[in-house]
């Protein structure tokens with residue numbers, strides 16, 4: 001358990017019914033370890049504490065097509081792949097281009113990418129900041 005111990009006088013964010021928003025509150029009463037009543041720092045109203053809806057990232061999402069939820073992970077992987085790369089060395093993507101693993105690609109839509117895999121005769125996986133895309137190319 002790494003929950004910070006809260007007590008009256010501490011600040012906490014809570015949903016305020018008057019402000020109809022999540023605002024900063026000061027804890028006015030605790031019941032055991034649970035925040036019971038809070039005072040809204042915006043409107044001064046005192047009300048029962050409501051937990052803010054915590055939007056957890058859908059970690060248990062089934063693996064499938066790359067969806068925006070995965071972007072941050074794809075982006076960090078991409079950053080690692082692009083790290084130290086010189087965009088000036090990137091090859092402007094076109095469907096007829098020849099490519100090999102490790103090549104730097106500049107794509108008009110996806111931006112800078114790194115070839116992470118090639119599949120003969122004409123496909124390559126390119127890691128972009130938004131995820132890995134399967135692109136056409138020409139493999140010798």
Ligand SMILES: [Zn+2]
Nearest residue numbers: 016019040043
């Ligand atoms: Zn309020």
